[in-house]
Amino acid sequence: MVPREAIEVLLSKAKTVRDLHLVRKKREKECVFSPPPPPSTTAVAAAAKPPILLTQRHLNTIGEGMSRSLEISSFKRKRPEADPLGLIDAERAILNAIKSKKDLGIWVRDIKQETKLTDHVVNKSLKSLLTRKLIKEVVNIQNKGKKHYMSVEFEPSKEVSGGVWYVDGNLDKELVNVLKQLCLRCIRVQKVATLERVHEDLKKQHVVNFEISILQVFEILNSMVLDNEIIEVKSTGLGEYYSIPIGTVCYRFDSGPGVARGLKVGAFASIPCGACPRISLCTPDGIISPSTCVYYTKWLNIDF
């Protein structure tokens, strides 16, 4: 069955006699399956009559009538909704569902479950909401493959965006590296630095366009401690720590004489077996064995 609205749209677009024939046929179809519509306008009635040779005067009359009918029908469309944004039921329901999740965002499939609408309706409504800039698409770092939507007035929460270190769902490695270098420079200058001193130093330099919190500086320093680039010590109040209260956690470079020569490699790690991914398969008489090992051959052929 062809809906009435579709025919009215077609009529408004009809420019040739052929188009009018098509409209007439569609109208006939509607008449077969549905009760005849109440007589609305003269233009529609004229279109329902058998085809006659239409003159320009007829076409002009038809065109005026159609435009009038469009106004009437659009007025008719608006009246029952009374929506200030101009949304239909489905779009309103979907927007409500999205807004209810606030800064967490909602997955497309969850929207479909909540609103119980069909896929087609949901997808169309989402497109329409996006074009109207009422919602936005966000990347959820937990599930990058699944599309999440959020209302424009909210900012993604830390769980969704990954926090300040994540951009578009990926770790902002450049930002992290830049901050690491700045922290290292600060520690190099001060020899021994507390968390507060490093934070103040970074704030003064105004390198980044957002406010660095002390927690973020702590996270950066902690990751460098894990990388063994700096060490975490407690102040003793003596020597280099004279200005720092006893027991405060501070950061410095590892000053051991062995460390200065380069990171000390363990005894096991410095032989091929230590780094070998096949050690569990290696046996004295097997296919993988010390006498046939290619890693050993390479290692022993290096000129020391």
Add this chain to the structure above:
Amino acid sequence: MGDFCREYTQISLKASEASTPIRHKTQGREAAVVYFSYSSAHKRSASKLLGYPLRSATKPKEEKPPLVHSSYSSAHKARREELWFTVGAQHIPFGASPQPAMVSQYGIKLAAYLISSSYGDFCSKVCECLLSRGTLTLAQIIRFTELSRENVINCLRVLIHQNCVQAFSIQQEVAFGEAPKIVTQYMALFDNTIHKMRFPKFMQIVLEELGKDCLGIFEGLLQHGRLSLNQIIDRNMQTPDNSDVHAVRESFSRLLNARFVERCPAPEPFLAPPEEETPAKKRGTKSAKIAEAPKTIEQRALATASPMESIRFLMEIDTLRGTSEEKGMESHDIATLEEKWKQDFSDAELSSSGKKKEILWRVNFEEFVRRLRHKACIEYVRIRLSDQAGIVLSAILELTRSSETRLKTDKSASMSINDIYDEVIKKDGGLGMDLERVRASLVQLGCQIPTTGIDETYSIDLKNIIELAQNEEVESVVLKRYGREAYRIFRLLSKSGRLLETDKISDTTFVEKKDTLKILYKLWKDGYLHMEKVSVNGPKQTLFLLWEVDKESLWVRVLDEMYHAALNLRLRITYEQDQEKEILQLPTEKLVGELEKRYKRLRKVRIILESSLMNLDDALMLFHDF
């Protein structure tokens, strides 16, 4: 076998006269007993690769004790792996509370290889049998090794003489009415077997501390296992640069005073059956029993066999009589000691030999391990902190060494600041240090300066230094095998010491969330991490994965891999030498051109492999002995 003990003294004398051990050729292939096995897909085809069947432990599974940590077994079962050890022929699943004498698969293989390269394949077979199946009687050894009785007896003699096996007699349980039966059992001494690999280190310590004369005597003891003083003197006579008897006795005495040499343990002590306690007694002693772990039969045998502390480093009574005034001993003390020695050995032995049995001496491995432990701590502190901290620590350990009763002491004995300072200034580089710098070094070593000036004593936490060194070794392996991000993740989990969730790990280490999970899974699959799943029932059921480092089981795994690597290095050295054996047989003049190149290459390869083996041995001791 009753004759065995009586003949022991004569045999020990004969064995010491032999300059080279007798090598026995095996007939047919040896069946390897593999009991630390993975049942994962890779290892199912391992028997095809190895060419011989893999046999699991012979004890039936219903005998295995209950698991202490059930979550580990579930984690391993999830990976379709079963890991287990055998201790004394008990099948103990991985993760159960470790027994004191646990030996892993490659530890046994390495020990067997060391015995085989010095004493032949038959001795290696007997040693491997005892290590994998635990304490056995002679009949059991003959049955399991499928060697002849005579061969097994000879091998046991050699192994006992070389301090790799200890015999003891025990009363066997019999049915009511029958006379009690005494059986002799044999236990393998794994530590002493592995020490054979580090004889050069022991010799270096003796050379540095006591000089070349003592080194000559010491070398003899290392080679022959056990010698009496007369044998030492005779051996010295045969060397080109022989010294007179008094000089030899003097050198021997110095070795004794430094505790590098000790009296041999009793050849076959009798273990009295443990007394049965009455219920009333049990209640009172229950709390005491819970506090200390029950001693295994092997520990009891070793404790009974070892000589008393007072005579362990004491020379023979004959020499003592002449020097008793120097030692400060009274005559009645000497008499009581003589009585004690008589009780140690059966009357029959004394009467059959017609003269007093000579006391046998052997290397005191415990002292060398203690010295190496101190050396490792000092070296670690010197590299990680400063040279001065190293000097202060070596001074403290020098002072406290003689008061150490156990090998693995957690903390050094307390020393006053003045004693420490007096020792520091005697050391190289210590003369320029003053009290303040000594205090600063002590603070670096983790000591707290006491607020009150009175009684300023310090003690160093050695266990902490050893643990830090162990952590660094494992982290180094993780870095090499899995990369920098895995290194960060492993360090985080190792430092926190508790379960952490995947997202938390990813945020703290600045690793992409998808990469974090991949790395964690890889580390878990290889046994570096322990994983637990937690599902939270809320509006949406979410599954959280929690991860942690289980140091106990990981350390055992790392140690086994190190044994494997040490065995690989030894095998590669043998292989390289076999490849170039023609060149080694040529005289030096003929080594020109291509041959000279090959010879130089072989030399270089040997230096690399042997020095790597010595370094790896330091790491082995770090995880096993220190």
